[in-house]
Each structure stands twice: as structure tokens, then as C-alpha cells.
Amino acid sequence: MQSESARVTTAQESRFRVQYPNSRQRAVKVIALDPPSAEMIDELAKKEWKGATFFRALSFASDAEPGKTDAGLSAWLNDLAGRALDLVSEVASSDFIVVVSAAGEDARSVSVIADACTAHHKTLLAIVVPGEGASDADVSASMGHLRPYARMLVIAHDADYITAMLTALRA
Amino acid sequence: MLRKEQNDYLTQTDPGTPMGDLFRCYWMPALLSEELPEADCPPVRLKLMGERLVAFRDSEGKLGLIDEFCAHRGVSLWFGRNEECGLRCPYHGWKFDVNGQCMDVPSEPAESGYAKKVKLKSYPLIEKGGVLWTYMGPPEKQPPEPEYEFCTVPLNQTFMSKRLQETNWLQAMEGGIDSSHVSFLHRGDLSTDPLFKGAAGNKYNMQDLSPVFEVIESEGGLLIGARRNAEDDQYYWRITPWVMPCYTGVPPRGDHPMHGHFWVPIDDHSCWAWSYDYHPTRALTDHEVDSMKAGKGIHVRYVPGTYRPLANKDNDYLMDREAQKAGRTFSGVEGIGMQDASLQESMGPICDRSKENLVSTDNGIIMARHRLMRSAKALVEKGVIPPGVDPEHHKVRQAALLLKRDVQYKDGAKEALKAKQGVRQTSV
Ligand code: FES
Ligand SMILES: [Fe+2]
Numbered sequence: 001m002q003s004e005s006a007r008v009t010t011a012q013e014s015r016f017r018v019q020y021p022n023s024r025q026r027a028v029k030v031i032a033l034d035p036p037s038a039e040m041i042d043e044l045a046k047k048e049w050k051g052a053t054f055f056r057a058l059s060f061a062s063d064a065e066p067g068k069t070d071a072g073l074s075a076w077l078n079d080l081a082g083r084a085l086d087l088v089s090e091v092a093s094s095d096f097i098v099v100v101s102a103a104g105e106d107a108r109s110v111s112v113i114a115d116a117c118t119a120h121h122k123t124l125l126a127i128v129v130p131g132e133g134a135s136d137a138d139v140s141a142s143m144g145h146l147r148p149y150a151r152m153l154v155i156a157h158d159a160d161y162i163t164a165m166l167t168a169l170r171a
Numbered sequence: 172m173l174r175k176e177q178n179d180y181l182t183q184t185d186p187g188t189p190m191g192d193l194f195r196c197y198w199m200p201a202l203l204s205e206e207l208p209e210a211d212c213p214p215v216r217l218k219l220m221g222e223r224l225v226a227f228r229d230s231e232g233k234l235g236l237i238d239e240f241c242a243h244r245g246v247s248l249w250f251g252r253n254e255e256c257g258l259r260c261p262y263h264g265w266k267f268d269v270n271g272q273c274m275d276v277p278s279e280p281a282e283s284g285y286a287k288k289v290k291l292k293s294y295p296l297i298e299k300g301g302v303l304w305t306y307m308g309p310p311e312k313q314p315p316e317p318e319y320e321f322c323t324v325p326l327n328q329t330f331m332s333k334r335l336q337e338t339n340w341l342q343a344m345e346g347g348i349d350s351s352h353v354s355f356l357h358r359g360d361l362s363t364d365p366l367f368k369g370a371a372g373n374k375y376n377m378q379d380l381s382p383v384f385e386v387i388e389s390e391g392g393l394l395i396g397a398r399r400n401a402e403d404d405q406y407y408w409r410i411t412p413w414v415m416p417c418y419t420g421v422p423p424r425g426d427h428p429m430h431g432h433f434w435v436p437i438d439d440h441s442c443w444a445w446s447y448d449y450h451p452t453r454a455l456t457d458h459e460v461d462s463m464k465a466g467k468g469i470h471v472r473y474v475p476g477t478y479r480p481l482a483n484k485d486n487d488y489l490m491d492r493e494a495q496k497a498g499r500t501f502s503g504v505e506g507i508g509m510q511d512a513s514l515q516e517s518m519g520p521i522c523d524r525s526k527e528n529l530v531s532t533d534n535g536i537i538m539a540r541h542r543l544m545r546s547a548k549a550l551v552e553k554g555v556i557p558p559g560v561d562p563e564h565h566k567v568r569q570a571a572l573l574l575k576r577d578v579q580y581k582d583g584a585k586e587a588l589k590a591k592q593g594v595r596q597t598s599v
Contacts (some may be wrong), residue, residue, distance in 0.1 A: 002485070002486045003485050003486055003487065004455075004487060005484040005485075005487045005516070005517070006485050006515075008521060009484055009517060009520070010519075010520070011440065011519070011520050013519070014519040014520070014521075014523065017519075017523065017526075022526060022528065023528045041228065043193075046425070055275070082569050091512040096531060107593070113207045123530075123531050125531040136582075139581075140581070140582055141581045143385070143579050143581075144577060144579065145260070147385075149577075150383070151383050151531055151532070152383070152384045152385075152386070152531040152532055152534050153383075153384070153386070154385070154386045154387075154534050154538065155386070155387045155388060156388070156538070157383075157388055158545070160545070161538065161541055163365070164537065164540075165534065165537050165538075165541075166540040167172070168172055168529050168533075168537040169172070169529055169530075169531070169537075170172050170528065170529075
């Protein structure tokens with residue numbers, strides 16, 4: 001007699017896999033840590049997303065001090081329209097956080113975001129995009145800044161990768 | 172998640188498909204040397220990327236890989252007589268050489284030259300490291316021979332096996348990239364398997380079940396680093412290389428031989444899982460070779476006379492619920508290779524990726540798919556030679572090492588990740 005495994009692993013049987021949405025929409029917040037990343041994210045945001053929203057860390061745009069958590073947390077992000085938003089509540093209402101850093105740029109603001117992630121038990125995923133002129137040392141420096149905070153760190157030479165990744169993650 | 176059309180794009184490798192074109196840029200393992208052991212031995216039929224072929228070693232020892240079917244009336248040349256420098260069809264006696272050139276049509280006068288006008292499709296077949304490799308792409312684009320370290324060390328330092336896997340190649344290969352499953356699925360084997368146990372690094376695997384990952388593009392594919400906490404302000408890194416399109420290396424353990432895989436499409440519903448084990452600087456011991464032949468490590472035991480695993484879907488993979496309950500195996504299936512294969516076959520012949528829910532630790536898989544799609548597109552639209560064709564890209568090693576926490580593995584492990592003749596692997 002044919003075994004159960006043999007019977008159920010055929011192409012025909014694949015037809016009987018129960019069809020329904022097996023997960024709910026996840027909220028992914030994508031935060032640019034520096035001006036070149038912000039430019040990239042502006043482009044990304046023009047595409048159609050289900051659960052992804054895009055922000056800039058304010059540290060590079062304003063007087064907020066990178067790495068300083070005591071002040072200004074209530075207005076530590078900008079949405080793309082330039083409205084100041086409260087970092088902690090954005091993180092709290094997310095499922096996970098993606099930070100994007102251009103190699104060689106100052107990535108230190110990640111620590112504030114990571115603190116909020118830790119407080120709310122959210123995963124932080126970091127992407128470094130080396131860009132045209134970035135040296136190996138630039139990439140190493142960026143990785144060094146991001147490593148302590150990220151569960152997953154990706155070096156993606158091609159900006160398309162962020163789109164591919166967000167799509168793959170159903171964002 | 173992949174949309175259906177993306178999934179089709181990546182999983183279909185028949186001639187004329189984009190991924191089929193991509194695979195046809197590379198030398199691929201076709202057969203083990205042992206399958207054609209001597210001149211005039213029996214021919215072997217095989218299917219690769221949706222093409223049915225027959226391989227033989229002629230009277231002079233030359234290797235041939237040609238269309239399986241006789242040009243006369245389509246008989247399988249597996250029935251052929253391998254004699255006098257050619258394979259003769261047993262039906263009406265037509266004969267073909269290793270290049271598929273028809274040498275003899277007995278019913279026609281030899282002077283007529285009719286035989287010269289008949290030729291079967293053929294592909295080059297070369298022998299390297301106990302493996303017969305073929306290149307199935309356009310002849311003018313044939314790349315230099317493969318330089319993977321396992322096939323360049325002396326034969327007594329290397330061991331290769333293959334097993335039939337009854338799934339599409341991609342879900343098999345994704346298992347090779349996804350090292351986050353090791354602490355679960357294979358946890359029982361780390362302390363018992365003769366080809367794994369005893370390595371100092373194993374304790375870090377067991378202590379820390381949620382490694383942190385770093386994915387870096389390499390010239391030929393990817394490096395996927397998994398790091399776990401270790402003493403003295405260090406991390407324990409396990410670094411998995413992927414070379415396009417379907418080579419994956421498993422980070423080593425102690426002084427055990429290093430192993431890894433090729434995942435070669437047979438057709439869209441099955442693939443060959445090739446499993447190598449080699450040591451860069453010493454001969455494999457008898458005990459190691461015996462263990463490999465006995466199906467330990469990443470190898471399997473076979474249904475006698477075949478390369479089909481003994482534990483297979485027809486016997487429910489010899490599922491052992493007692494062993495699962497007692498924790499000797501995590502899934503109830505014995506052996507690392509079959510633990511992977513059984514689960515991947517349970518996904519169905521082609522995994523429906525429109526329903527999966529990937530998480531951030533799946534970025535290695537996401538990046539590999541992205542590079543494959545991007546490379547196939549560049550090849551088809553602009554003729555760009557994809558990563559992994561250049562033999563320099565093959566000279567990469569897997570590594571397991573301790574590094575200070577502030578050191579990047581791409582820097583700290585730079586030398587460890589290079590294949591170097593006569594230099595031992597970097598492993599703890
Ligand atoms: S937990 Fe990964 S497939 Fe089920
Ligand atoms: Fe595995």
C-alpha cells in the first residue's frame with residue numbers, strides 16, 4: 001500500500017491546501033538614518049505598500065543629539081511630509097522596524113530607535129546600502145554602529161533590494 | 172512571500188526558461204565518477220534541467236553525454252551496446268560517438284556518407300574530484316572548469332555522494348542557506364553524529380538558540396554570517412557561503428571534514444542533492460569515510476542499487492515517534508540529510524511561496540532569490556554573465572570562528588573565507 005507521505009506530497013494534492021489568508025497585515029516602519037537614505041526612502045514610499053510606512057530619523061535634520069535619549073523623543077521622527085512624530089509610539093504600533101543607513105554616514109541615531117524597540121520588544125532589522133563612492137572601511141564602520149542593535153544586518157548593494165525585501169515580508 | 176509568477180520564474184529550469192538559461196551558464200555536477208567506472212562500462216541515463224540524456228565512457232575512456240534517444244526511431248540508448256568507441260542502438264544498429272555524431276547506419280552503404288548527416292545533441296562531460304561535470308549552455312560561452320576546493324584537493328581528501336530529492340531545486344537549496352533551522356531540526360545530531368560531535372564550537376550552538384544574522388553580497392553570491400555570544404567579549408561566527416546558482420557550504424565543526432551541497436534541478440519536481448565532505452590538508456580517515464558511506468553526517472543510506480534514500484516518502488521516512496519524544500531526533504526522522512529532505516518534500520513538489528510568512532532572519536533566502544531573479548533577467552535581456560561563472564568565485568570557504576565583538580566578519584574572517592591550498596580550514 002502506498003504510504004501516506006507518498007500520497008500527500010504529489011502535485012495534485014497541493015490543490016487541496018486550504019486557501020485562506022494565514023496571517024494578518026504586519027505594520028513595518030522603515031526609518032532612514034541619514035540624508036542619502038532619506039532620498040532612497042522617498043522613492044520607495046511612492047510605491048504601493050500594504051503595511052509599510054516611511055520615516056526619517058530627525059537627528060540629521062534637526063538639533064536632536066544622536067544617541068541622546070533623554071530629550072526630544074516625543075518628536076524624533078519625521079514622516080515624509082515633514083511632520084514630527086513620536087518615535088516611541090510609532091515603534092509601539094509597529095510589528096518590526098527597518099532602519100536604512102548609507103555606508104559612511106552617521107548611523108548613531110540607531111541607538112535611540114533600538115532603545116524604543118527593546119522597550120516594546122520589537123525586532124530591529126538594519127540595511128546598509130553602500131552607494132557609489134563608499135569604501136570598504138565605510139561599510140565596516142556602518143556595520144559596527146548597527147551591529148549591537150540589529151537582529152538582522154544586511155548589506156545590499158542594490159537599492160532595489162529594499163523593495164524586494166519589504167515585498168517578501170508582506171509589508 | 173513571492174507572487175506566483177515570481178515563483179514560476181525561479182523554479183522552472185527547462186530549456187528556454189530564464190532560470191533554465193541561467194543554469195546553463197555553469198558547469199553542473201551530472202554524475203559521480205563511480206557511475207561510469209571504466210571504459211565500455213554500461214551507459215547511464217539521467218535527466219538534468221528537464222533534458223533526458225545518456226552518459227557513457229567509450230573504449231578509449233572518453234566521456235560522452237548525449238540525447239538519450241536514438242535518432243532513427245527514438246529508442247532509449249540506455250539499452251545501447253557500449254563498444255568500439257561508440258554507443259550502438261540495439262534496435263537497428265545505429266552507432267553514436269561521445270559527441271553524439273552518428274558513426275554508422277548499417278542499412279546504408281558507408282560510402283553514402285549518410286551517417287555524417289545525423290548528430291544527436293551532446294554536452295561536454297569532464298571529470299574532476301570524483302564528479303563528472305557538464306556544461307549545457309551555448310558552446311561559445313563555455314566557462315573554464317570549476318574550481319571548488321572539494322574538487323581540487325587530492326582524491327583521498329574528498330568524498331562526494333548524491334541523493335534524489337523529490338522536490339524542486341529551490342526549496343532544497345533554500346534549506347542550505349537557512350542556517351537558523353540547525354539549532355532545531357538537527358539539534359540531536361550535534362552531540363551524536365560522528366562527523367559533527369566533539370567540536371568546541373557546538374556548545375555555542377546549543378547555548379544560544381537565536382543567533383543574529385548578517386548577510387553580505389559576495390562576488391559570486393552571498394555570505395551569511397550567524398553569530399552567537401561567546402566568552403571574553405567575543406562572538407562565535409558561523410559563516411555560510413552561497414555561490415550562484417546552487418552551491419552552499421556548511422560552516423565546519425572542529426577538525427571534522429568540511430561539507431556542503433550542490434542542488435541540481437532534474438526537472439521542476441525533483442533535484443539531485445549533492446553532498447561533499449573534504450579536508451583541505453589531510454586524507455579522510457577510514458572511520459570518516461566509513462561513516463559517510465554509512466549515511467552519517469549529511470550523507471544518507473540508499474535503497475540498494477539506487478541513489479534514492481532508504482528513508483523516503485514511500486516508507487514515511489521511517490518516522491520514529493519514540494525518538495522524537497525522547498529528543499534523540501527533533502522531527503522523528505533520522506540523519507541530517509533526511510531530516511531536511513523529508514520536511515522539504517512535505518512542502519509539495521513546488522513550494523507555494525505565495526502563502527509563506529517570512530521573518531527578518533529569512534533575509535539570506537530573500538537576498539538569494541533577489542540575486543537569482545536579477546541575474547537571470549540581466550542574462551536574458553542583456554547577455555550579462557552571472558555571478559558564480561568565474562572560477563575565482565568558487566574559491567570560497569565556509570568558516571566557524573571566534574572574533575572580538577567589534578570586528579566585522581567580512582574583515583576578521585577575510586582570510587578564513589578564502590580557499591587556500593595546503594592551509595587548514597578555520598574552525599572551532
Ligand atoms: S517553523 Fe519554519 S517551516 Fe514551520
Ligand atoms: Fe539542514
